[in-house]
Amino acid sequence: MSLPIEPAVVLEILDEASREILEVYERDDFGVEHKADDSPLTEADRRANEVIVARLTERYPDIPVLSEESKEVPYADRSCWERFWLVDPVDGTKEFIKRNGEFTVNIALVENGVPVFGGVARPTEGVIFFGGPELGAFLREKDGKVVTLDQSARPHFRELDRITVVASRSHLTQEVTDFVEDLRGKGKEVEFLSAGSSLKLCLVAEGKADVYPRFGPTMEWDTGAAHAVVLGAGRQVNIAETGEPLVYNKENLLNPWFIVE
Known part of the structure; x- marks a missing residue:
């Protein structure tokens, strides 16, 4: 294309x-x-x-x-x-x-x-x-x-023993805390990285973070540009509940919870 x-x-x-x-x-x-x-x-x-x-x-x-x-x-x-x-x-x-x-x-x-x-x-x-x-x-x-x-050769975060999780500086939720604690409960060593705006998705594309769980509200314009960069880097943005790719131009422009992985 x-x-x-x-x-x-x-x-x-x-x-x-x-x-x-x-x-x-x-x-x-x-x-x-x-x-x-x-x-x-x-x-x-x-x-x-x-x-x-x-x-x-x-x-x-x-x-x-x-x-x-x-x-x-x-x-x-x-x-x-x-x-x-x-x-x-x-x-x-x-x-x-x-x-x-x-x-x-x-x-x-x-x-x-x-x-x-x-x-x-x-x-x-x-x-x-x-x-x-x-x-x-x-x-x-x-x-x-x-x-x-290019992060296409980077292992999926669940395959790693040490995981860098990036989360919001202004919108940290209990669900993200639970996500991190679940990883630690599975014996993973987790480093917590905080950042603002769409920089969180870019940190995954850049390889500075392994995963970004977003369990809070975002709108399509918050994620679209960085989502394209993530895809270009060989990573994915998937709906947390279904594992399907996040899509755009929905009737409701509010995004579901998603994971950049």
Whole structure:
């Protein structure tokens, strides 16, 4: 399968959005508001969203965009989309407000429910994770060097005696604690690694973590871009209850619990 888009174009858009975000990040006042669900929204979210949606629409006018910060698209309209952009302008707004740098910009291209390309930028570090199942996975470092991420030969986490589990910095649940304790009960030595936003999926793609159990709420735009990178690196994102692959453009955009393995 050949991609209908140019990865370099997406990386340029991520860089432009990152610059917009950092302009706000360096201020004393982020312009924080709260949405209907009480989740925070900053000027950075709005500015990044405007840049991303505008640039994607200019370059690829035939591919619709679904973004966390844009007007909701009814399922009756998007159910017929075979291909679309899935965007989270600032994933980890709570991390942004805390100024810990662990927030990302996520752009994914989804085809028939599968993320076929994704780019995940970490503005404060100047790096971008990108890739997809047919492309492979890569890390563009701050100096522009591109490193290949290939975990296809890495054993499944349950085959390891020592396991690095990555979990959320802001949303640790009892179920994740139970997951870790279950591994320890089976004689596994477990190291616990905490991170914010979609960086958790990228840590598995990068090989710094063996598994990411997400037993808490996420939306499709939270995971799509990093999911593509994980697939490119030779790992999987599976629904915790069924073991089936996580899919996109569902009627309900809320993800079920999943495991990156």
